[in-house]
Amino acid sequence: MNALSIRHLSKTYSNGNQALKGISLSVESGDFYALLGPNGAGKTTAIGIVSSLVNKSGGVVEVFGHNTDTELEAAKACIGVVPQEVNLNLWETVGNIVTNQAGYYGLSGKLARQRVEKHLRELRLWDRRNDPARSLSGGMKRRLMIARALVHEPRLLILDEPTAGVDIEIRRSMWEYLQAINKAGTTIILTTHYLEEAESLCRHIAIIDEGRIIEDARMSDVLRKLQREVFVLSLAEELPDAPQLDGFTTRLRGDGELEVEKGPHRDLNDLFAQLSARGIHVSSLRNKANRLEELFMRLVDSKQQVAAG
């Protein structure tokens, strides 16, 4: 069964802005799904419609088979939402915020208390349960919004840029946490500006631009489409000129770094063999750009060129 099924979804705001132009997509149950797109592409509008915070202009949304037009409450019960902007009652205590959310989903008494403790402990906020939300750091507020979204243990968790403004250490721990709950069976839809995040976490990706889906495929299939990759090698010794390598394009970057562009039918063993044969020793290697970022830019750019041409 699909966790989320969207067909011909459109949204035109009262100012005439057509945010969604009939998008369709399906998210399989148990998937970890990335919804990417530049600012203003329509990601947050799509999420807003699914979570019933935005009225749609047309189309159909089904959550685990529940049509939001006819079974809105059943659909809502399946969803947990972590919005892009902090929408906590900053005067309320951490514990009360999550307890109230449990109540809004019909959880009360012992079960609510257990769930609140469980999720606050898992997100390392239990010690702050009696503090007002305004006293939390930005990263803690993000974690609190995740705990709030999970307290009713939804089957579908929607995260709209959950790690925006969060430091790298907390971001990594949030990734691990999200991977664990996805492994436990929760379907996750993620929008993010960190494409590295999408590449690390998600198994499926959709790219939305100007209200239209321009890519929707498994992550592995999407990345396979990339025909070239650029690596930056740190060399043990600086070279006077960039070496000529068969099947690779090279360029010196200064500071003992060599940029190497790899074609579609070459592999890294070949590269290292050629470098070793020339007595060039590599001390470290990194991708110049995140692969997904490169594909993303390429898709969005090509679409803009088509529109301009």
Add this chain to the structure above:
Amino acid sequence: MNLRLNLVAAKTIVRKEIVRVLRIWVQTIVPPAITMTLYFIIFGNLIGRRIGSMEGFDYMQYIAPGLIMMSVITNSYGNVVSSFFGAKFGRHVEEMLVAPMSYATIIIGHVAGGVLRGLLVGLLVTIIALFFTRLDVAHPFIMISIVLLSSIVFSLAGFINAVFAKKFDDISIVPTFVLTPLTYLGGVFYSISMLPEFWQNVSKANPILYMVNAFRYGILGTSDISIGHAYSILIIFVVVLFSSCMILMQRGVGIRE
């Protein structure tokens, strides 16, 4: 509709509202108590002694039910409008909108919060009034049912104001330019029988007149208007305002793009 879920959700909203009222008690409980004490001292005691009796009661006794009702009305209205608009402004209203409770539950929960604050302040003002005058309750059922219905009416009106409000100024316009004048002209301080016939008829278009007088009838046993009319008006207002709240929520006015 899942009845149990909605009951738990409504209880949660009410508890949240009570916590809010008690957390900011300096803003919610103390000011009406001070204001009403001043009314009793200035209008009831100092000026009232010169006025003498009204409708067979001393002036302090006569104005006490109106002042209690005035505090219930303004606090019921003020609680819902500030709480729901605050939730909209801080965007934590989304916590409720994404949850599977019905819109009726959201409205009822907030209205119950408004009623509880209205009644709490009304009780406090009644206790203050008892320091200044004696109040024997002539018709307890009428007194309780009228104060309850009036509180519901103004909580619902506060909810509608909050739905339409876009900035903090918008939540003070109605209380300042509509509620306060209608309350002062609603027979809190005088009997409309003292007015010329034309102004008596104009006063009868003011719904607060019916609430104040019916409540006064519940306590003192005297009224300028028919109690049946007061009940009819209050019930019509409850039905119309609740229906309006439901339509606004279903359409997402002021809360959904």
